[in-house]
Amino acid sequence: MKLSSIQRFWISFILTIPMIIQMLAMPFHWMMPGYNWIAFVTTTLVMLIAALPYWTSGWVAFKNHHANMNTLVAIGTGIAYFYSIFAMATGREVYFESADFIAVFVLLGDTMEERMHNNASNALKKLLDLQVKEADVLRDGKFVQVPLSQVKKGDIIRVKPGQKIPVDGVVTKGSTTVNESMVTGESMPVRKKVGDTVIGSTINGDGAIEFKATKVGNETVLAQIVEMVKKAQTSHAPIQNLTDRISGIFVPAVLIIAIVTFVVWFVFLGATAVNAMLFAVAVIVIACPCALGLATPTALMVGTSRAAKMGVLIKDGQALEEINAVKTIAFDKTGTITVGKPVVTDVVGDQTQTLQVAGSLESSSEHPLAKAVVEKSEGEQVKLLPVTDFKAVEGQGVTGKVDGQKTFVGSLKLAEDTQVPQEFKEQASKLQNEAKTVVYVGLGNKLIGLIAIQDTPKKSSATAIAQLKARGLRTVMITGDNEQVAKVIAKQVGIDDVIAGVMPNQKSAVIESLQKDGQKVAFVGDGINDAPALTTADVGIAMGSGTDIAIESGSIVLVHNDLRGVVRALSISQKTFNRIKLNLFWALIYNVIGIPIAAGVFVGFGLTLSPEFSAFAMAFSSVSVVTSSLLLNWTKIEDAGD
Structure with missing residues:
Protein backbone atom coordinates (compact mmCIF):
# COMPACT_ATOMS: atom_id res chain seq x y z
CA MET A 1 0.00 0.00 0.00
CA LYS A 2 1.34 3.41 -0.99
CA LEU A 3 1.67 5.79 1.95
CA SER A 4 0.60 9.42 1.71
CA SER A 5 3.02 12.23 2.59
CA ILE A 6 1.37 12.81 5.95
CA GLN A 7 1.54 9.09 6.82
CA ARG A 8 5.21 8.99 5.83
CA PHE A 9 5.87 12.07 7.95
CA TRP A 10 4.26 10.74 11.13
CA ILE A 11 5.93 7.33 10.85
CA SER A 12 9.30 9.01 10.27
CA PHE A 13 8.75 11.43 13.13
CA ILE A 14 7.96 8.59 15.55
CA LEU A 15 11.13 6.79 14.43
CA THR A 16 13.09 10.00 15.17
CA ILE A 17 11.98 10.18 18.82
CA PRO A 18 14.93 8.10 20.23
CA MET A 19 17.40 10.57 18.66
CA ILE A 20 15.46 13.53 20.06
CA ILE A 21 15.61 11.96 23.51
CA GLN A 22 19.36 11.38 23.16
CA MET A 23 19.98 14.97 22.05
CA LEU A 24 18.02 16.29 25.05
CA ALA A 25 19.96 13.99 27.39
CA MET A 26 23.45 14.89 26.10
CA PRO A 27 23.91 17.95 28.38
CA PHE A 28 23.40 15.56 31.33
CA HIS A 29 26.13 13.21 30.02
CA TRP A 30 23.70 10.34 29.61
CA MET A 31 24.05 7.95 26.69
CA MET A 32 21.20 5.71 25.63
CA PRO A 33 22.30 2.06 25.81
CA GLY A 34 22.97 0.75 22.31
CA TYR A 35 22.29 4.21 20.85
CA ASN A 36 24.36 3.73 17.71
CA TRP A 37 22.48 0.56 16.77
CA ILE A 38 19.12 2.16 17.62
CA ALA A 39 20.05 5.20 15.51
CA PHE A 40 21.22 2.97 12.66
CA VAL A 41 17.99 0.94 12.56
CA THR A 42 15.59 3.88 12.93
CA THR A 43 17.49 6.07 10.47
CA THR A 44 17.58 3.25 7.91
CA LEU A 45 13.81 2.99 8.17
CA VAL A 46 13.47 6.78 7.85
CA MET A 47 15.70 6.73 4.76
CA LEU A 48 13.44 4.09 3.18
CA ILE A 49 10.18 5.80 4.17
CA ALA A 50 11.02 9.51 3.95
CA ALA A 51 14.25 10.00 2.01
CA LEU A 52 14.01 7.38 -0.76
CA PRO A 53 11.68 9.50 -2.99
CA TYR A 54 14.15 12.39 -2.71
CA TRP A 55 17.04 10.10 -3.61
CA THR A 56 15.10 8.88 -6.63
CA SER A 57 14.25 12.42 -7.73
CA GLY A 58 17.82 13.58 -7.13
CA TRP A 59 19.15 10.72 -9.26
CA VAL A 60 16.74 11.55 -12.10
CA ALA A 61 17.81 15.21 -11.91
CA PHE A 62 21.47 14.14 -12.01
CA LYS A 63 20.87 12.03 -15.12
CA ASN A 64 19.23 15.07 -16.74
CA HIS A 65 22.25 17.22 -15.86
CA HIS A 66 20.60 19.58 -13.40
CA ALA A 67 20.08 19.91 -9.64
CA ASN A 68 17.00 20.69 -7.57
CA MET A 69 15.87 20.78 -3.97
CA ASN A 70 15.61 16.99 -3.95
CA THR A 71 19.25 16.79 -5.02
CA LEU A 72 20.19 18.70 -1.89
CA VAL A 73 18.07 16.42 0.27
CA ALA A 74 19.49 13.30 -1.38
CA ILE A 75 23.09 14.46 -0.95
CA GLY A 76 22.56 15.75 2.59
CA THR A 77 20.82 12.64 3.87
CA GLY A 78 22.98 10.26 1.83
CA ILE A 79 26.34 11.64 2.96
CA ALA A 80 25.27 11.90 6.62
CA TYR A 81 23.75 8.40 6.57
CA PHE A 82 26.48 6.49 4.74
CA TYR A 83 29.28 8.32 6.52
CA SER A 84 27.64 7.46 9.85
CA ILE A 85 27.61 3.80 8.86
CA PHE A 86 31.33 4.10 8.07
CA ALA A 87 31.95 5.98 11.33
CA MET A 88 30.00 3.40 13.31
CA ALA A 89 32.08 0.60 11.77
CA THR A 90 35.36 2.40 12.58
CA GLY A 91 34.41 3.60 16.07
CA ARG A 92 34.01 7.26 15.15
CA GLU A 93 31.32 9.86 15.90
CA VAL A 94 28.09 9.13 14.00
CA TYR A 95 25.71 11.65 12.42
CA PHE A 96 22.57 9.59 11.93
CA GLU A 97 20.48 12.35 13.49
CA SER A 98 21.54 14.76 10.72
CA ALA A 99 20.28 12.42 8.02
CA ASP A 100 17.14 11.70 10.03
CA PHE A 101 16.21 15.30 10.80
CA ILE A 102 16.88 16.51 7.25
CA ALA A 103 14.48 13.92 5.82
CA VAL A 104 11.77 14.56 8.44
CA PHE A 105 11.91 18.37 8.20
CA VAL A 106 11.79 18.40 4.40
CA LEU A 107 8.97 15.84 4.38
CA LEU A 108 7.06 18.08 6.82
CA GLY A 109 7.26 20.89 4.27
CA ASP A 110 6.01 18.64 1.49
CA THR A 111 3.16 17.40 3.70
CA MET A 112 2.02 20.95 4.44
CA GLU A 113 2.07 21.80 0.73
CA GLU A 114 0.14 18.66 -0.18
CA ARG A 115 -2.59 19.41 2.35
CA MET A 116 -3.02 22.91 0.93
CA HIS A 117 -3.77 21.43 -2.49
CA ASN A 118 -6.14 18.68 -1.34
CA ASN A 119 -9.29 20.77 -1.84
CA ALA A 120 -8.62 21.62 -5.49
CA SER A 121 -10.07 18.35 -6.78
CA ASN A 122 -13.34 18.93 -4.89
CA ALA A 123 -14.29 21.94 -7.02
CA LEU A 124 -15.37 19.96 -10.07
CA LYS A 125 -17.41 17.54 -7.97
CA LYS A 126 -19.32 20.40 -6.35
CA LEU A 127 -20.06 21.90 -9.73
CA LEU A 128 -21.51 18.62 -10.94
CA ASP A 129 -23.55 18.30 -7.75
CA LEU A 130 -25.50 21.38 -8.84
CA GLN A 131 -27.21 19.36 -11.54
CA ILE A 156 -40.35 18.97 -23.74
CA ILE A 157 -39.62 19.46 -20.05
CA ARG A 158 -41.88 20.82 -17.31
CA VAL A 159 -40.52 22.83 -14.38
CA LYS A 160 -42.65 23.78 -11.38
CA PRO A 161 -42.15 26.85 -9.15
CA GLY A 162 -39.04 26.58 -6.98
CA GLN A 163 -37.48 23.72 -8.95
CA LYS A 164 -34.14 23.75 -10.73
CA ILE A 165 -34.17 23.85 -14.51
CA PRO A 166 -32.55 20.56 -15.62
CA VAL A 167 -30.90 21.53 -18.94
CA ASP A 168 -30.60 24.46 -21.35
CA GLY A 169 -33.60 25.17 -23.54
CA VAL A 170 -36.25 27.52 -24.94
CA VAL A 171 -39.59 28.23 -23.19
CA THR A 172 -42.58 26.85 -25.12
CA LYS A 173 -45.37 27.42 -22.59
CA GLY A 174 -45.98 29.64 -19.55
CA SER A 175 -43.96 32.43 -17.98
CA THR A 176 -41.95 32.82 -14.81
CA THR A 177 -38.99 34.56 -13.21
CA VAL A 178 -35.68 32.69 -13.01
CA ASN A 179 -32.83 33.30 -10.59
CA GLU A 180 -29.78 33.16 -12.85
CA SER A 181 -27.36 34.92 -10.50
CA MET A 182 -25.26 31.82 -9.87
CA VAL A 183 -24.56 31.48 -13.61
CA THR A 184 -24.81 34.94 -15.19
CA GLY A 185 -24.16 37.22 -12.21
CA GLU A 186 -27.45 39.07 -12.86
CA SER A 187 -28.59 40.28 -9.44
CA MET A 188 -32.32 40.47 -10.21
CA PRO A 189 -34.56 37.53 -11.20
CA VAL A 190 -35.08 37.46 -14.97
CA ARG A 191 -38.57 37.30 -16.47
CA LYS A 192 -38.97 34.37 -18.88
CA LYS A 193 -41.74 33.94 -21.44
CA VAL A 194 -42.37 31.85 -24.52
CA GLY A 195 -39.34 32.03 -26.82
CA ASP A 196 -36.84 32.96 -24.09
CA THR A 197 -33.85 30.75 -23.29
CA VAL A 198 -33.35 29.10 -19.90
CA ILE A 199 -30.11 27.78 -18.45
CA GLY A 200 -29.70 24.43 -16.74
CA SER A 201 -29.26 24.41 -12.92
CA THR A 202 -30.73 27.91 -12.50
CA ILE A 203 -33.72 28.18 -10.16
CA ASN A 204 -37.28 28.66 -11.38
CA GLY A 205 -39.28 31.29 -9.55
CA ASP A 206 -43.02 31.85 -9.26
CA GLY A 207 -44.41 30.23 -12.40
CA ALA A 208 -44.70 26.83 -14.05
CA ILE A 209 -43.15 26.55 -17.50
CA GLU A 210 -42.53 24.05 -20.22
CA PHE A 211 -39.47 24.30 -22.43
CA LYS A 212 -37.77 22.48 -25.27
CA ALA A 213 -34.32 21.06 -24.48
CA THR A 214 -31.70 22.51 -26.82
CA LYS A 215 -28.48 21.55 -25.02
CA VAL A 216 -27.97 18.43 -22.94
CA GLY A 217 -25.05 16.55 -21.41
CA ASN A 218 -21.67 18.15 -22.09
CA GLU A 219 -23.22 20.94 -24.17
CA THR A 220 -24.99 22.73 -21.28
CA VAL A 221 -23.64 25.94 -19.80
CA LEU A 222 -22.89 24.18 -16.50
CA ALA A 223 -20.99 21.39 -18.26
CA GLN A 224 -18.96 23.98 -20.13
CA ILE A 225 -18.15 25.73 -16.86
CA VAL A 226 -16.97 22.38 -15.44
CA GLU A 227 -14.71 21.88 -18.43
CA MET A 228 -13.29 25.38 -18.13
CA VAL A 229 -12.51 24.91 -14.45
CA LYS A 230 -10.84 21.61 -15.25
CA LYS A 231 -8.64 23.21 -17.91
CA ALA A 232 -7.86 26.24 -15.77
CA GLN A 233 -6.78 24.06 -12.84
CA THR A 234 -4.28 22.23 -15.03
CA SER A 235 -3.14 25.17 -17.16
CA HIS A 236 -0.93 26.82 -14.52
CA ALA A 237 2.71 25.76 -14.76
CA PRO A 238 3.99 24.48 -11.40
CA ILE A 239 5.59 27.25 -9.38
CA GLN A 240 9.35 27.35 -9.74
CA ASN A 241 10.43 27.12 -6.15
CA LEU A 242 13.11 29.54 -5.06
CA THR A 243 14.96 26.75 -3.32
CA ASP A 244 15.13 24.81 -6.58
CA ARG A 245 16.65 27.81 -8.32
CA ILE A 246 19.16 28.19 -5.54
CA SER A 247 19.88 24.46 -5.61
CA GLY A 248 20.82 24.58 -9.27
CA ILE A 249 23.88 26.64 -8.31
CA PHE A 250 24.34 25.66 -4.68
CA VAL A 251 24.50 21.86 -5.00
CA PRO A 252 27.20 21.66 -7.66
CA ALA A 253 29.19 24.33 -5.84
CA VAL A 254 29.07 22.41 -2.55
CA LEU A 255 30.07 19.16 -4.25
CA ILE A 256 32.97 20.83 -6.00
CA ILE A 257 34.10 22.49 -2.75
CA ALA A 258 33.88 19.16 -0.88
CA ILE A 259 35.90 17.35 -3.57
CA VAL A 260 38.48 20.14 -3.74
CA THR A 261 38.73 20.11 0.07
CA PHE A 262 39.44 16.37 0.12
CA VAL A 263 42.01 16.59 -2.70
CA VAL A 264 43.85 19.58 -1.22
CA TRP A 265 44.11 18.03 2.24
CA PHE A 266 44.96 14.53 1.07
CA VAL A 267 47.20 15.27 -1.93
CA PHE A 268 48.79 18.65 -1.21
CA LEU A 269 48.74 19.01 2.58
CA GLY A 270 49.57 15.40 3.45
CA ALA A 271 46.55 14.64 5.61
CA THR A 272 45.39 11.07 6.02
CA ALA A 273 42.47 9.93 3.88
CA VAL A 274 40.21 9.80 6.97
CA ASN A 275 41.10 13.33 8.08
CA ALA A 276 40.72 14.67 4.54
CA MET A 277 37.34 12.99 4.34
CA LEU A 278 36.32 14.54 7.67
CA PHE A 279 36.99 17.99 6.23
CA ALA A 280 34.96 17.12 3.13
CA VAL A 281 32.15 15.66 5.24
CA ALA A 282 32.13 18.78 7.43
CA VAL A 283 31.62 20.86 4.28
CA ILE A 284 28.68 18.74 3.11
CA VAL A 285 27.11 18.45 6.58
CA ILE A 286 27.15 22.20 7.16
CA ALA A 287 25.65 22.62 3.70
CA CYS A 288 22.86 20.14 4.42
CA PRO A 289 19.55 21.72 3.37
CA CYS A 290 17.71 21.47 6.68
CA ALA A 291 17.23 25.23 6.89
CA LEU A 292 16.39 25.44 3.21
CA GLY A 293 13.73 22.80 3.74
CA LEU A 294 12.26 24.83 6.58
CA ALA A 295 12.52 28.25 4.93
CA THR A 296 9.29 28.06 2.98
CA PRO A 297 6.95 25.84 5.06
CA THR A 298 7.60 27.56 8.40
CA ALA A 299 6.99 31.04 6.97
CA LEU A 300 3.95 29.71 5.15
CA MET A 301 2.61 28.10 8.31
CA VAL A 302 3.00 31.24 10.44
CA GLY A 303 1.87 33.61 7.69
CA THR A 304 -1.22 31.63 6.78
CA SER A 305 -2.07 31.15 10.45
CA ARG A 306 -1.94 34.88 11.07
CA ALA A 307 -3.85 35.54 7.87
CA ALA A 308 -6.58 33.16 9.01
CA LYS A 309 -6.95 35.14 12.22
CA MET A 310 -7.51 38.21 10.05
CA GLY A 311 -10.13 36.42 7.98
CA VAL A 312 -7.88 35.57 5.00
CA LEU A 313 -7.39 31.91 4.06
CA ILE A 314 -4.37 31.36 1.79
CA LYS A 315 -4.67 27.94 0.20
CA ASP A 316 -1.39 27.47 -1.67
CA GLY A 317 2.17 28.73 -1.88
CA GLN A 318 1.79 29.76 -5.51
CA ALA A 319 -0.59 32.55 -4.50
CA LEU A 320 2.14 33.97 -2.25
CA GLU A 321 4.51 34.40 -5.16
CA GLU A 322 2.02 35.44 -7.82
CA ILE A 323 0.23 38.09 -5.77
CA ASN A 324 3.46 40.03 -5.32
CA ALA A 325 3.52 40.70 -9.05
CA VAL A 326 -0.21 41.49 -9.46
CA LYS A 327 -0.88 44.70 -11.37
CA THR A 328 -4.62 44.35 -12.03
CA ILE A 329 -7.43 43.24 -9.73
CA ALA A 330 -10.70 42.29 -11.41
CA PHE A 331 -13.96 42.00 -9.47
CA ASP A 332 -17.30 40.34 -9.97
CA LYS A 333 -20.14 42.72 -9.09
CA THR A 334 -23.03 40.85 -7.49
CA GLY A 335 -22.20 39.63 -3.98
CA THR A 336 -18.59 40.77 -4.27
CA ILE A 337 -18.72 44.56 -4.63
CA THR A 338 -22.44 44.71 -3.86
CA VAL A 339 -24.51 43.21 -1.06
CA GLY A 340 -25.93 40.62 -3.43
CA LYS A 341 -29.64 41.22 -2.86
CA PRO A 342 -32.05 44.06 -3.75
CA VAL A 343 -32.65 46.68 -1.06
CA VAL A 344 -34.75 49.84 -0.94
CA THR A 345 -32.54 52.87 -1.55
CA ASP A 346 -35.05 55.72 -1.95
CA VAL A 347 -38.67 56.48 -1.01
CA VAL A 348 -40.33 59.40 -2.80
CA GLY A 349 -43.49 60.84 -1.26
CA ASP A 350 -44.72 60.42 2.30
CA GLN A 351 -42.35 57.70 3.51
CA THR A 352 -44.59 56.26 6.21
CA GLN A 353 -47.72 56.11 4.06
CA THR A 354 -45.85 54.82 0.99
CA LEU A 355 -44.08 52.06 2.94
CA GLN A 356 -47.26 51.14 4.82
CA VAL A 357 -49.28 50.65 1.63
CA ALA A 358 -46.46 48.99 -0.31
CA GLY A 359 -45.28 46.83 2.60
CA SER A 360 -48.80 45.65 3.40
CA LEU A 361 -49.50 44.65 -0.20
CA GLU A 362 -46.07 43.14 -0.89
CA SER A 363 -46.18 41.03 2.27
CA SER A 364 -48.37 38.60 0.31
CA SER A 365 -45.84 38.34 -2.55
CA GLU A 366 -42.78 36.08 -2.84
CA HIS A 367 -40.99 38.25 -5.39
CA PRO A 368 -37.43 39.34 -4.33
CA LEU A 369 -38.36 43.01 -4.90
CA ALA A 370 -41.39 42.52 -2.65
CA LYS A 371 -39.15 41.16 0.10
CA ALA A 372 -36.96 44.25 -0.15
CA VAL A 373 -40.01 46.52 0.32
CA VAL A 374 -41.29 44.50 3.29
CA GLU A 375 -37.84 44.51 4.94
CA LYS A 376 -37.64 48.30 4.53
CA SER A 377 -41.13 48.76 5.99
CA GLU A 378 -40.34 46.56 8.96
CA GLY A 379 -36.97 48.26 9.41
CA GLU A 380 -38.71 51.63 9.62
CA GLN A 381 -41.19 50.10 12.11
CA VAL A 382 -44.14 50.87 9.86
CA LYS A 383 -47.33 49.07 10.89
CA LEU A 384 -48.55 46.79 8.11
CA LEU A 385 -52.29 46.55 7.42
CA PRO A 386 -54.50 43.60 6.39
CA VAL A 387 -54.83 42.97 2.63
CA THR A 388 -57.81 41.61 0.71
CA ASP A 389 -58.39 40.76 -2.95
CA PHE A 390 -54.65 40.30 -3.48
CA LYS A 391 -53.69 39.62 -7.08
CA ALA A 392 -50.35 39.28 -8.88
CA VAL A 393 -50.36 40.88 -12.32
CA GLU A 394 -47.84 39.05 -14.48
CA GLY A 395 -44.81 41.17 -15.30
CA GLN A 396 -46.34 44.31 -13.79
CA GLY A 397 -46.76 44.03 -10.03
CA VAL A 398 -49.51 43.37 -7.49
CA THR A 399 -52.92 44.81 -6.65
CA GLY A 400 -55.34 44.48 -3.75
CA LYS A 401 -57.23 46.32 -1.06
CA VAL A 402 -55.55 47.83 1.96
CA ASP A 403 -57.85 49.14 4.68
CA GLY A 404 -60.70 48.82 2.21
CA GLN A 405 -59.09 50.95 -0.50
CA LYS A 406 -57.79 49.75 -3.87
CA THR A 407 -54.02 49.76 -4.02
CA PHE A 408 -51.28 48.72 -6.38
CA VAL A 409 -47.50 48.36 -6.28
CA GLY A 410 -45.60 47.79 -9.50
CA SER A 411 -44.46 49.13 -12.84
CA LEU A 412 -45.51 52.30 -14.61
CA LYS A 413 -47.77 50.20 -16.82
CA LEU A 414 -49.75 49.15 -13.76
CA ALA A 415 -50.15 52.86 -12.94
CA GLU A 416 -51.19 53.91 -16.45
CA ASP A 417 -54.76 54.69 -15.36
CA THR A 418 -53.45 56.86 -12.55
CA GLN A 419 -52.29 60.41 -12.97
CA VAL A 420 -48.54 60.65 -12.30
CA PRO A 421 -47.47 64.05 -10.89
CA GLN A 422 -44.68 65.79 -12.80
CA GLU A 423 -42.48 65.70 -9.69
CA PHE A 424 -42.79 61.91 -9.56
CA LYS A 425 -41.96 61.63 -13.28
CA GLU A 426 -38.78 63.65 -12.80
CA GLN A 427 -37.79 61.67 -9.71
CA ALA A 428 -38.49 58.36 -11.48
CA SER A 429 -36.33 59.40 -14.44
CA LYS A 430 -33.50 60.45 -12.11
CA LEU A 431 -33.61 57.16 -10.18
CA GLN A 432 -33.69 55.07 -13.36
CA ASN A 433 -30.63 56.93 -14.63
CA GLU A 434 -28.95 55.73 -11.46
CA ALA A 435 -29.71 52.14 -12.57
CA LYS A 436 -32.36 51.66 -9.89
CA THR A 437 -35.62 49.76 -10.32
CA VAL A 438 -38.54 52.12 -9.68
CA VAL A 439 -41.76 50.79 -8.14
CA TYR A 440 -44.93 52.92 -8.28
CA VAL A 441 -47.27 52.89 -5.26
CA GLY A 442 -50.93 53.83 -5.67
CA LEU A 443 -53.79 54.24 -3.20
CA GLY A 444 -57.29 54.64 -4.60
CA ASN A 445 -56.92 56.51 -7.86
CA LYS A 446 -53.90 58.45 -6.67
CA LEU A 447 -50.19 57.80 -6.99
CA ILE A 448 -48.79 58.36 -3.50
CA GLY A 449 -45.13 57.48 -3.89
CA LEU A 450 -42.18 55.83 -5.55
CA ILE A 451 -39.82 53.23 -4.17
CA ALA A 452 -36.36 52.73 -5.71
CA ILE A 453 -34.71 49.35 -5.33
CA GLN A 454 -31.14 48.39 -6.12
CA ASP A 455 -28.42 45.89 -5.25
CA THR A 456 -26.21 48.41 -3.42
CA PRO A 457 -22.45 48.36 -2.87
CA LYS A 458 -21.17 47.08 0.46
CA LYS A 459 -20.16 49.87 2.81
CA SER A 460 -16.52 48.74 2.75
CA SER A 461 -16.16 48.38 -1.04
CA ALA A 462 -15.24 51.99 -1.85
CA THR A 463 -12.69 52.11 0.99
CA ALA A 464 -11.02 48.88 -0.10
CA ILE A 465 -10.86 49.85 -3.77
CA ALA A 466 -9.41 53.26 -2.92
CA GLN A 467 -6.71 51.51 -0.89
CA LEU A 468 -5.93 49.13 -3.76
CA LYS A 469 -5.64 52.04 -6.20
CA ALA A 470 -3.34 53.81 -3.73
CA ARG A 471 -1.04 50.79 -4.09
CA GLY A 472 -0.89 51.48 -7.83
CA LEU A 473 -3.21 48.65 -8.85
CA ARG A 474 -5.66 48.85 -11.75
CA THR A 475 -9.23 47.84 -10.86
CA VAL A 476 -11.69 46.23 -13.28
CA MET A 477 -15.30 45.09 -12.88
CA ILE A 478 -16.30 42.00 -14.89
CA THR A 479 -20.00 41.23 -14.57
CA GLY A 480 -22.90 39.52 -16.27
CA ASP A 481 -25.18 42.42 -15.32
CA ASN A 482 -26.18 45.12 -17.82
CA GLU A 483 -23.79 47.96 -18.63
CA GLN A 484 -25.85 50.78 -17.15
CA VAL A 485 -26.14 49.12 -13.74
CA ALA A 486 -22.48 48.08 -13.78
CA LYS A 487 -21.21 51.57 -14.60
CA VAL A 488 -23.30 53.18 -11.87
CA ILE A 489 -21.97 50.74 -9.26
CA ALA A 490 -18.41 51.16 -10.56
CA LYS A 491 -18.67 54.94 -10.26
CA GLN A 492 -19.98 54.67 -6.70
CA VAL A 493 -17.01 52.58 -5.53
CA GLY A 494 -14.27 54.02 -7.76
CA ILE A 495 -13.63 51.12 -10.15
CA ASP A 496 -11.41 52.11 -13.10
CA ASP A 497 -12.86 49.97 -15.92
CA VAL A 498 -16.12 48.09 -16.51
CA ILE A 499 -16.71 45.05 -18.71
CA ALA A 500 -20.43 44.19 -18.53
CA GLY A 501 -22.81 41.64 -20.04
CA VAL A 502 -20.20 38.89 -19.69
CA MET A 503 -21.27 35.23 -19.68
CA PRO A 504 -19.26 32.64 -17.66
CA ASN A 505 -17.17 31.43 -20.62
CA GLN A 506 -16.42 35.05 -21.48
CA LYS A 507 -15.27 35.91 -17.95
CA SER A 508 -12.29 33.59 -18.12
CA ALA A 509 -11.58 34.85 -21.66
CA VAL A 510 -11.50 38.44 -20.36
CA ILE A 511 -9.01 37.39 -17.67
CA GLU A 512 -6.87 35.71 -20.32
CA SER A 513 -6.93 38.84 -22.48
CA LEU A 514 -5.67 40.90 -19.53
CA GLN A 515 -2.92 38.36 -18.95
CA LYS A 516 -1.91 38.49 -22.62
CA ASP A 517 -1.18 42.17 -22.13
CA GLY A 518 1.58 41.08 -19.76
CA GLN A 519 -0.38 41.78 -16.60
CA LYS A 520 -0.52 39.59 -13.53
CA VAL A 521 -4.22 39.46 -12.70
CA ALA A 522 -6.07 38.69 -9.48
CA PHE A 523 -9.81 38.04 -9.67
CA VAL A 524 -12.27 38.44 -6.80
CA GLY A 525 -15.62 36.67 -7.02
CA ASP A 526 -18.23 34.70 -5.12
CA GLY A 527 -20.56 32.92 -7.55
CA ILE A 528 -20.58 29.70 -9.50
CA ASN A 529 -20.20 31.81 -12.61
CA ASP A 530 -16.89 33.08 -11.19
CA ALA A 531 -15.25 29.65 -10.87
CA PRO A 532 -13.54 29.63 -14.30
CA ALA A 533 -12.26 33.19 -13.83
CA LEU A 534 -11.00 32.39 -10.33
CA THR A 535 -8.96 29.47 -11.61
CA THR A 536 -7.81 31.24 -14.79
CA ALA A 537 -6.51 34.29 -12.91
CA ASP A 538 -2.96 34.30 -11.58
CA VAL A 539 -4.52 34.64 -8.13
CA GLY A 540 -8.16 33.73 -7.46
CA ILE A 541 -9.70 35.43 -4.41
CA ALA A 542 -13.08 34.03 -3.34
CA MET A 543 -15.56 35.70 -0.98
CA GLY A 544 -16.31 33.50 2.02
CA SER A 545 -20.05 33.97 1.70
CA GLY A 546 -19.98 32.71 -1.87
CA THR A 547 -20.78 29.30 -3.26
CA ASP A 548 -18.70 26.26 -2.34
CA ILE A 549 -17.40 25.99 -5.89
CA ALA A 550 -16.16 29.60 -5.87
CA ILE A 551 -14.43 29.05 -2.53
CA GLU A 552 -12.82 25.83 -3.77
CA SER A 553 -11.65 27.50 -7.00
CA GLY A 554 -10.03 30.47 -5.26
CA SER A 555 -6.47 30.21 -3.98
CA ILE A 556 -7.32 32.86 -1.35
CA VAL A 557 -10.64 33.01 0.54
CA LEU A 558 -11.94 36.10 2.36
CA VAL A 559 -13.88 34.70 5.30
CA HIS A 560 -15.52 37.98 6.33
CA ASN A 561 -17.08 38.72 2.92
CA ASP A 562 -15.40 42.12 2.98
CA LEU A 563 -13.30 43.57 0.15
CA ARG A 564 -10.94 45.07 2.69
CA GLY A 565 -9.77 41.50 3.03
CA VAL A 566 -8.21 41.85 -0.44
CA VAL A 567 -5.91 44.55 0.96
CA ARG A 568 -5.09 42.31 3.91
CA ALA A 569 -4.45 39.38 1.57
CA LEU A 570 -2.07 41.43 -0.57
CA SER A 571 -0.21 42.74 2.44
CA ILE A 572 0.17 39.50 4.36
CA SER A 573 1.02 37.54 1.23
CA GLN A 574 3.77 39.97 0.37
CA LYS A 575 5.08 39.96 3.94
CA THR A 576 5.06 36.16 4.04
CA PHE A 577 6.77 35.72 0.70
CA ASN A 578 9.38 38.34 1.62
CA ARG A 579 9.94 36.41 4.85
CA ILE A 580 10.54 33.25 2.81
CA LYS A 581 13.24 35.07 0.86
CA LEU A 582 14.76 36.34 4.11
CA ASN A 583 14.71 32.79 5.47
CA LEU A 584 16.53 31.56 2.39
CA PHE A 585 19.14 34.24 3.00
CA TRP A 586 19.63 33.08 6.60
CA ALA A 587 19.71 29.46 5.45
CA LEU A 588 22.51 30.26 3.02
CA ILE A 589 24.55 32.81 4.98
CA TYR A 590 25.71 30.09 7.37
CA ASN A 591 27.02 28.16 4.40
CA VAL A 592 28.83 31.22 3.04
CA ILE A 593 30.50 31.70 6.42
CA GLY A 594 30.71 28.08 7.54
CA ILE A 595 31.86 26.25 4.41
CA PRO A 596 35.32 27.92 4.27
CA ILE A 597 35.79 27.22 7.98
CA ALA A 598 34.61 23.59 7.58
CA ALA A 599 36.98 23.19 4.61
CA GLY A 600 39.91 24.12 6.88
CA VAL A 601 40.74 27.42 5.19
CA PHE A 602 41.38 29.04 8.61
CA VAL A 603 42.98 26.07 10.32
CA GLY A 604 46.21 28.05 10.63
CA PHE A 605 44.36 30.46 12.91
CA GLY A 606 43.05 27.60 15.03
CA LEU A 607 39.58 27.97 13.54
CA THR A 608 38.08 24.68 12.36
CA LEU A 609 34.70 22.98 12.21
CA SER A 610 34.53 19.28 12.82
CA PRO A 611 31.54 17.40 11.38
CA GLU A 612 29.76 17.51 14.73
CA PHE A 613 30.19 21.29 15.00
CA SER A 614 29.12 21.59 11.40
CA ALA A 615 25.96 19.71 12.30
CA PHE A 616 25.43 22.10 15.21
CA ALA A 617 25.84 25.11 12.89
CA MET A 618 23.34 23.53 10.52
CA ALA A 619 20.90 23.08 13.39
CA PHE A 620 21.46 26.68 14.49
CA SER A 621 20.65 27.90 10.99
CA SER A 622 17.38 25.98 11.24
CA VAL A 623 16.61 27.68 14.56
CA SER A 624 17.30 31.06 12.94
CA VAL A 625 14.91 30.28 10.12
CA VAL A 626 12.16 29.17 12.50
CA THR A 627 12.67 32.28 14.64
CA SER A 628 12.52 34.47 11.55
CA SER A 629 9.24 32.85 10.56
CA LEU A 630 7.77 33.29 14.04
CA LEU A 631 8.51 37.01 13.85
CA LEU A 632 5.77 37.20 11.20
CA ASN A 633 3.35 37.10 14.12
CA TRP A 634 4.43 40.63 15.07
CA THR A 635 5.01 42.10 11.61
CA LYS A 636 2.70 45.02 10.82
CA ILE A 637 0.11 44.09 8.23
CA GLU A 638 -1.39 46.88 6.12
CA ASP A 639 -5.17 47.16 6.45
CA ALA A 640 -7.77 49.10 4.55
CA GLY A 641 -9.17 50.38 7.82
CA ASP A 642 -12.55 49.93 9.44
Missing part, protein backbone atom coordinates in the same frame (compact mmCIF):
# COMPACT_ATOMS: atom_id res chain seq x y z
CA VAL A 132 -30.61 17.89 -10.84
CA LYS A 133 -30.82 14.11 -11.02
CA GLU A 134 -34.16 13.85 -12.80
CA ALA A 135 -36.42 15.85 -15.11
CA ASP A 136 -40.18 15.88 -15.87
CA VAL A 137 -40.18 14.98 -19.57
CA LEU A 138 -43.17 14.69 -21.89
CA ARG A 139 -43.31 11.10 -23.09
CA ASP A 140 -46.31 9.54 -24.89
CA GLY A 141 -48.56 12.48 -24.06
CA LYS A 142 -47.81 12.71 -20.33
CA PHE A 143 -45.03 14.00 -18.12
CA VAL A 144 -42.86 11.36 -16.46
CA GLN A 145 -39.71 11.64 -14.37
CA VAL A 146 -36.63 10.34 -16.15
CA PRO A 147 -32.93 10.39 -15.18
CA LEU A 148 -31.10 13.43 -16.46
CA SER A 149 -28.85 11.21 -18.57
CA GLN A 150 -31.90 10.14 -20.60
CA VAL A 151 -32.97 13.69 -21.52
CA LYS A 152 -32.49 14.32 -25.24
CA LYS A 153 -32.45 17.38 -27.46
CA GLY A 154 -35.99 18.28 -28.47
CA ASP A 155 -37.60 16.85 -25.30
